[in-house]
Amino acid sequence: MGHCILTVDDSSTMRQMITFTLKGAGFDVLEAGDGVEGLEVAKGKKLSLIITDVNMPRMDGITLVQRLRALPEFKFTPILVLTTESDAAMKQKGKEAGATGWIVKPFSPEKLLDVVNKVL
């Protein structure tokens, strides 16, 4: 069975670019527009990886990571943060929340796939 990856970003362009890249490499992809929707979509699904933005309406990415880590089924699921934020302090927040890695936008498809394959 193939890997299913959830991407959470309030930018439709970003979601499409991530989906385009991942589907092109043979992954199944689910999309959500913010943290709240991301949490709803994730619940009950068997996800191999979650990629989330930070700055989003309703629920930001750091909170989403914390909420997901609180759920037993996502305790060990890799979660990558893909954001424009590059501050060390913000990265530290992500790390403390339980993120697996931090990617600063924009991403190159090659690099993203490289990281995805590393954490899967």
Added chain:
Amino acid sequence: MSRWFSSSAATGSLPEPDPEPSQPDPGLRRTLLLLATREASMLEGQVNFLTPELLQVDSLVREAAGTLEDALKTLNRSVTQQHLLASEIQAAQRNSLEGEESETTASGGFDAMSSSIMGTIDGFVSHMTEISKSTTQLVEQVEDIRERSTRMENMLEELSEIAGRTHLLSLNASIEAAHARQFGAGFAVVAGEVSKLADRSTALSKTIQEQVSGTRQALERTDAHVQDIASKDMNVALQSKNESERLVQALQMSNWIVRDLVSQLEENARNIATQVGHVVRSLQFEDLVHQTLMACLKELGNLMEQAQAWRMLEDRLAKGEAEALALASLEATLREIEANRTQFRAVKSGSLAAGEVDLF
């Protein structure tokens, strides 16, 4: 704000009120108030102008990004289709030349096939040469048999002549036996038997002569056919060889061209895939621009609030509120706006180069 509290804006703190303020000059106060009001109006005007402009930029960028996304997907589908076609051509070429179970490359298979064809043709020509040699020998043997037949015919003619003479001799013997009357009776019987033998010999010679003649005619026809074959088979074989070589060379050329074209298609697909990667990265400008514009709009909102705070000061003073209280209220509002500004986060990246990756 910067003109009103010029020394404090940079540090984020406002000056403490003078404990013993001197009596304000009504004229100066009115001038300052007018300036502040005008500044506030200008700020409001600029914010009102810039806000829809920035929203329009955001909308245009989003629309352009949407169009580019669609184009990218279409392009990607076309490239994928092209790649599949190239693979199919290559696979079909390989299968037709080598069979599906072969592990050699298509080019190796074609070269092997060419060698095999040429080897087969060479073998065929060699075989035809052997047949030609045999045919020549056959012609010689047929000629030999024909000569022997001719000699046999001559001998048979001689035999017929002997039979004729024998018959004549038997007649003479019979005549002589008749002259001898009863003494020649036995001789007459012998002469009669000799005559019969001569007749049988003549009939047999004639029959053999007819058979030999038929055989000679059959040999002549065979000789004609064999000579015809001998003269034709080598030419046909050589022509076939030349034609086959020409066809194999044409096939080889065609194979090289197809291989080259497929190779170019693959190279093209790789280049396009690289460019698609750049497009995917660059298209993220929409998100970066959107976030930057949202940050600018938020800052414009701050400016609008500042302008409104200054207008409020004017209103309060106009309503006769104590100057100190009105200023304290303004200061509190400006501090609050400043505090909110510290939460503002603009996009840090100044380029579309791929960002850094950090795995924890």
